[in-house]
Amino acid sequence: MTIERVILLLTLFVAIGTARAGIAEENEIVSGQAPRHPAMHMMNDGRVSLDLPPRMRMHQLANMRSHLEAVQAIIAAIAEGDFDGAANIAHARLGLTQEMRRMCAMFENDDFKRLGLSFHESADTLAETLRTRDANASLRALKTTLGYCVACHAAFRQ
Ligand code: HEC
Numbered sequence: 796m797t798i799e800r801v802i803l804l805l806t807l808f809v810a811i812g813t814a815r816a817g818i819a820e821e822n823e824i825v826s827g828q829a830p831r832h833p834a835m836h837m838m839n840d841g842r843v844s845l846d847l848p849p850r851m852r853m854h855q856l857a858n859m860r861s862h863l864e865a866v867q868a869i870i871a872a873i874a875e876g877d878f879d880g881a882a883n884i885a886h887a888r889l890g891l892t893q894e895m896r897r898m899c900a901m902f903e904n905d906d907f908k909r910l911g912l913s914f915h916e917s918a919d920t921l922a923e924t925l926r927t928r929d930a931n932a933s934l935r936a937l938k939t940t941l942g943y944c945v946a947c948h949a950a951f952r953q
Contacts, residue, residue, distance in 0.1 A: 842952040845904055852953050858898065865889050866941070873925070873933060881933070882925035889918035889940065907951055914943035 847855065865888035872881035886892075891912065899911040917940045924936040 840952070842950060843904065843907075844952055845902060845907060847953050851901070855953065862889060862944070866937075869921075869925075869937065873930065878925045878928045878933070882922040885918050885922040885925060885940075889915065890922060891915035891919055904951070907947070910943065910947050910950070914940065914947065917943055 865884055868884050868888075869881045872878070872884065892915075895915045896912075899908050899915070902908050902911070917936075921933070921936040921940050925933050927933075
């Protein structure tokens with residue numbers, strides 16, 4: 796089969812798939828059932844919604860992606876034996892800095908705020924532990940900090 800034919804076939808499959816999904820959605824809307832894929836965030840999955848305005852949503856997600864990057868950078872620094880570097884990242888990017896305190900204060904939900912502050916405090920504890928250059932203790936502290944990521948994501952959504 797020529798490459799053009801393969802591309803044509805793939806395009807057809809995608810087009811048919813999209814059309815079928817569209818019809819299925821329409822049927823669901825007509826029959827009063829919730830559509831399966833659109834607006835996943837509107838679904839009630841048991842987490843508490845923070846009811847954030849659009850601007851805060853974008854900001855929060857960007858901040859979260861930065862948290863994830865920081866965790867990667869911390870692990871990379873530990874792997875190179877650069878404990879001071881890892882400690883600096885833990886404090887500056889995840890710790891309870893003025894900026895993080897200000898950001899947490901913007902949320903209305905008190906439980907969320909408390910969890911956020913405890914999370915940032917745990918990152919400062921992580922920074923202190925990293926400065927001891929004890930790899931096992933550092934990994935344990937990192938696990939505790941990651942526990943806050945996990946706990947908050949299980950409890951809250953935007
Ligand atoms: C105090 C609560 C809280 C903590 C702590 C927290 N997050 Fe989040 N995070 C959220 C919320 C709320 C969302 C949005 C989830 C949703 O609406 O489904 C989110 C979303 C994310 C996303 C998705 C970003 C995107 O662009 O879609 C990533 C990645 C993420 N968090 C990483 C982390 C990491 C890594 C940590 C810990 C180092 C962390 N978060 C700690 C509350 C938290």
